[in-house]
Amino acid sequence: MTTTRGNPGGPRPRRTAPARRHGGDAPAPVSQRREHLVRLAADLFAEKGFQATTVRNIAQEAGILSGSLYHHFDSKESIVDEILTGYLDEVMPAYRKVVAERGNPRATVEGLVRAAFASLAPHRAAVTVLQNDWSYLQGMDRFAYLADAEREAERMWVGAIKAGQAEGLFRTDIDPGLTYRMIRDTIRLAVRWAGPGGRLDTGALADHYVKVMFDGVNAH
Numbered sequence: 001m002t003t004t005r006g007n008p009g010g011p012r013p014r015r016t017a018p019a020r021r022h023g024g025d026a027p028a029p030v031s032q033r034r035e036h037l038v039r040l041a042a043d044l045f046a047e048k049g050f051q052a053t054t055v056r057n058i059a060q061e062a063g064i065l066s067g068s069l070y071h072h073f074d075s076k077e078s079i080v081d082e083i084l085t086g087y088l089d090e091v092m093p094a095y096r097k098v099v100a101e102r103g104n105p106r107a108t109v110e111g112l113v114r115a116a117f118a119s120l121a122p123h124r125a126a127v128t129v130l131q132n133d134w135s136y137l138q139g140m141d142r143f144a145y146l147a148d149a150e151r152e153a154e155r156m157w158v159g160a161i162k163a164g165q166a167e168g169l170f171r172t173d174i175d176p177g178l179t180y181r182m183i184r185d186t187i188r189l190a191v192r193w194a195g196p197g198g199r200l201d202t203g204a205l206a207d208h209y210v211k212v213m214f215d216g217v218n219a220h
Contacts, residue, residue, distance in 0.1 A: 087126035105164030
């Protein structure tokens with residue numbers, strides 16, 4: 001996994017802790033509180049990195065005591081687990097749908113590229129964690145599903161590239177596996193430009209990427 005650091009959108013305004021409830025105000029449902037904590041943690045993971053973010057950081061961002069966080073999650077690993085599975089539950093079915101449509105190999109590769117770009121903005125934290133903390137997470141059994149998902153994704157991409165080579169659509173002097181990894185990592189790096197604070201939306205990024213990938217930069 002390629003490693004990137006920093007805040008692509010520039011310095012973020014400091015968020016203020018949510019106002020504490022008083023009197024007869026009803027507390028937010030547990031599910032809403034969990035979702036709020038996940039969103040806050042996701043922003044911190046994307047900004048600081050998963051390993052550098054502590055439970056205390058997340059609690060401070062939420063305006064609660066660290067102990068209160070454990071009413072919802074037993075660890076920060078449980079929070080990132082939810083973030084990563086949310087990403088995979090969206091991008092993997094999107095990949096499978098593209099492959100199941102059985103278009104020509106070029107259309108399949110383009111569809112996979114567009115699905116990958118579409119996942120960047122809504123899952124910025126997950127993509128950033130995969131870039132920065134892949135090796136660390138691989139050391140824990142609970143994250144074994146990440147390697148399983150990566151193997152399945154590689155089979156789909158490499159299968160489409162090989163099919164294109166067999167049909168004479170793609171060059172045969174390129175390695176399909178290496179080509180997939182280069183495409184995967186360059187798309188994930190684009191998370192720095194997409195989403196909140198980014199200069200371009202993911203649709204525009206996908207359009208440009210497909211144009212350069214298939215047509216190159218030389219004038220024809």
